Amino acid sequence: MSKIRNSEETKERILCAAQSLFAQRGFEAVSLREITAEAEANVAAVNYHFGGKDALIDAVIVRHMMPVMTERMKLLAVAQQRADESDGVIPVVETLDAFMRPFLMVMNESGENKALFAKFCGRIMSDVGSNLPAEAVEQFSIMVQKFTQALSQALPHVGQQELMWRLHFSFGVMAHTLMHGERLVEVTKGACGEPDFETTLKRMIDYCIGGLEA
Amino acid sequence: MSKIRNSEETKERILCAAQSLFAQRGFEAVSLREITAEAEANVAAVNYHFGGKDALIDAVIVRHMMPVMTERMKLLAVAQQRADESDGVIPVVETLDAFMRPFLMVMNESGENKALFAKFCGRIMSDVGSNLPAEAVEQFSIMVQKFTQALSQALPHVGQQELMWRLHFSFGVMAHTLMHGERLVEVTKGACGEPDFETTLKRMIDYCIGGLEA
DNA sequence: GTCTATAAAGAGATAGAC
DNA sequence: GTCTATCTCTTTATAGAC
Numbered sequence: 001m002s003k004i005r006n007s008e009e010t011k012e013r014i015l016c017a018a019q020s021l022f023a024q025r026g027f028e029a030v031s032l033r034e035i036t037a038e039a040e041a042n043v044a045a046v047n048y049h050f051g052g053k054d055a056l057i058d059a060v061i062v063r064h065m066m067p068v069m070t071e072r073m074k075l076l077a078v079a080q081q082r083a084d085e086s087d088g089v090i091p092v093v094e095t096l097d098a099f100m101r102p103f104l105m106v107m108n109e110s111g112e113n114k115a116l117f118a119k120f121c122g123r124i125m126s127d128v129g130s131n132l133p134a135e136a137v138e139q140f141s142i143m144v145q146k147f148t149q150a151l152s153q154a155l156p157h158v159g160q161q162e163l164m165w166r167l168h169f170s171f172g173v174m175a176h177t178l179m180h181g182e183r184l185v186e187v188t189k190g191a192c193g194e195p196d197f198e199t200t201l202k203r204m205i206d207y208c209i210g211g212l213e214a
Numbered sequence: 215m216s217k218i219r220n221s222e223e224t225k226e227r228i229l230c231a232a233q234s235l236f237a238q239r240g241f242e243a244v245s246l247r248e249i250t251a252e253a254e255a256n257v258a259a260v261n262y263h264f265g266g267k268d269a270l271i272d273a274v275i276v277r278h279m280m281p282v283m284t285e286r287m288k289l290l291a292v293a294q295q296r297a298d299e300s301d302g303v304i305p306v307v308e309t310l311d312a313f314m315r316p317f318l319m320v321m322n323e324s325g326e327n328k329a330l331f332a333k334f335c336g337r338i339m340s341d342v343g344s345n346l347p348a349e350a351v352e353q354f355s356i357m358v359q360k361f362t363q364a365l366s367q368a369l370p371h372v373g374q375q376e377l378m379w380r381l382h383f384s385f386g387v388m389a390h391t392l393m394h395g396e397r398l399v400e401v402t403k404g405a406c407g408e409p410d411f412e413t414t415l416k417r418m419i420d421y422c423i424g425g426l427e428a
Numbered sequence: 429g430t431c432t433a434t435a436a437a438g439a440g441a442t443a444g445a446c
Numbered sequence: 447g448t449c450t451a452t453c454t455c456t457t458t459a460t461a462g463a464c
Contacts, residue, residue, distance in 0.1 A: 007447055029242040031439060042449055047441060049447095126340070126393065128401075141401065162417070164406040168398045169421045172390025173383045179340065184382045187342075187355065192378040203376070207383045210428030211421035221429060245457060256431055261459060263429095 011049045013039040018060045020113065023120035027057050027127075058133035061124055064106075068121065069139045071102035076146060088153075092212055095150045096205045100174055104197050114197065115182055122178030125171060155212060163212075170208040177204060225263045227253040232274045234327065237334035241271050241341075272347035275338055278320075282335065283353045285316035290360060302367075306426055309364045310419045314388055318411050328411065329396055336392030339385060369426060377426075384422040391418060 017039035021030040032053055036043050050056040075098035076090075083090045103121055107114045124132070128140055144167070152163055181200060184192050195203070231253035235244040246267055250257050264270040289312035290304070297304045317335055321328045338346070342354055358381070366377055395414060398406050409417070 010447085026240065026242065028240070032441095033439080043440080044442075044449065045447085053440065126390070128394075128397070130397075144401070160405070161407045164398065164402055165409075165414070165417050166421055168395070168406075169387045169391065169418065172386045172388075172394075173425075174386075175390055176340070176386025177383065180342075180386075181382070183342070183344075184378065187358070188378055191374070192382075193375045195379075200379070203379050204383065206428050207380055207425035210424040210426070211387075212424070214420050214424030224429085246459090247457075257458085258431065258460075259429085267458065 007049070010039070010041050010045055014041055014046060014049065014056070015060055015063055018056055019064060019120055020116050022057070022060060023116045023123060026123065027131075032056075057131075061136055062133055064117075064120065065124060065136055066139070067106050068102045069143060071105055072098055072143055073146065075101065076150060080150070090150045090154060092151065092154045092209050093205060095147060095154065096170070096208050096212075099147055099170075100201055100204060103178065104201060107197065118178040118181070118197075122175045122180070125175035126179065151212065158212070166212050166214075169211060173204055173208055173211075221263070224253070224255050224259055228255055228260060228263065228270070229274055229277055232270055233278055233334055234330050236271070236274060237330045237337060240337065241345075246270075271345075275350055276347055278331075278334060279338055279350055280353070281320050282316045283357060285319055286312055286357055287360065289315060290364060294364070304364045304368060306365065306368045306423050307419060309361060309368065310384070310422050310426075313361055313384075314415055314418060317392065318415060321411065332392040332395070332411070336389045336394075339389035340393065365426065372426070380426050380428075383425060387418055387422055387425075 014035060018030075018035045021035055021038065032043055032046050035056075036046060046053065046056055050059055076095065079090045079094040079098055082094075103118065107117050110117065124136075128137070132140070148163065148167060151167065152158075152160065155163060158166070177200065185194055228249060232244070232249045235249055235252065246257055246260050249270075250260060260267070260270055264273055290309065293304045293308040293312055296308075317332065321331050324331065338350075342351070346354070362377065362381060365381065366372075366374065369377065372380070391414065399408055
């Protein structure tokens with residue numbers, strides 16, 4: 001039993017170390033040796049627990065993205081309930097909030113490095129559809145459908161195709177900011193301020209509302 | 215003389231092959247062997263002509279980004295001249311056009327695969343500041359400054375910090391679309407239409423105007 | 429300038445002892 | 447479950463023949 005517990009801990013350490021390194025440098029540029037060194041585990045442990053590097057990548061993605069996806073759907077459902085008490089249409093600001101806020105929530109809940117977690121999420125958003133595990137792609141597809149529908153009702157004057165592109169653009173805003181937001185601070189030498197995540201979230205939502213309603 | 219000419223051709227083939235592969239899979243995930251195989255050159259040729267893989271990466275980036283940067287500055291200068299004939303303020307739509315259109319122009323001029331070139335540009339935009347050659351970073355920095363200034367004059371009600379973030383978001387729109395625009399077509403199974411680059415450009419500009427003016 | 433051959437380092441994976 | 451030792455493959459880089 002103690003062995004099983006240790007095993008689970010080792011798995012967890014590997015997952016965390018992998019996520020941190022993947023966030024910083026991407027999936028392919030990180031070696032198992034670096035991961036296991038940081039996780040204070042053995043190279044063989046990865047193959048034992050996950051089956052190989054590719055399986056580890058999938059596990060890390062699923063492990064960290066599922067809570068975000070679940071939270072998104074939950075927030076959207078809550079917003080839908082609120083909307084049903086009036087005209088049934090979710091305001092754009094609430095839909096966007098339901099889409100973007102879960103990152104903050106998961107970030108805050110986990111004790112992990114927030115900036116790294118953000119980068120990791122941004123990286124995944126950028127890679128969606130390329131090599132993501134099937135489970136994640138499916139979840140993602142369902143989510144896109146739900147959110148498109150909600151936005152469509154709030155923005156009836158925007159055609160379906162147009163709306164898809166604008167949602168795609170909004171993904172870009174989020175992915176780019178999650179991945180490279182802190183770099184803006186560097187590049188501008190702090191002239192852009194050093195806002196907390198809540199402030200950045202609000203900025204993104206405001207910007208995307210403007211773009212979606214354009 | 216004929217050897218020199220052949221040498222230049224080999225260099226060019228290597229640069230093109232590298233750009234194509236980097237666009238598809240990123241810089242670190244592509245090996246020199248793959249590049250030289252596609253370029254029908256020898257592995258040693260890369261080291262002879264460029265000095266190593268890192269130097270090749272820098273050369274590819276500089277080679278393909280400089281025309282875009284130059285064109286951007288030129289278009290902005292032209293817009294400024296037009297503006298000087300009235301109130302001196304460049305309309306947001308023209309600033310955004312000057313920023314985004316050069317990609318199309320360079321794409322169309324080069325005989326290369328347009329979609330690949332777009333991906334390559336998007337990848338560079340995403341990597342700005344991380345490992346880009348100093349030459350490119352400097353150019354980029356100057357460009358950001360010029361465009362921020364132009365937008366600032368057109369949007370006096372938007373604070374400086376706020377504007378920087380909104381410009382950053384606009385970068386995200388462009389980078390994400392260049393890199394993953396075609397994937398939207400796949401994911402939506404064509405429901406988003408299959409617009410040409412000119413149409414997508416217009417959509418991006420409209421969206422970004424909405425966001426910038428929000 | 430170009431190529432072959434090879435060096436040197438590092439990758440992922442696995443067998444077998446514990 | 448974990449770890450050492452090792453296998454095999456691939457990478458970048460370079461020396462030296464042509």
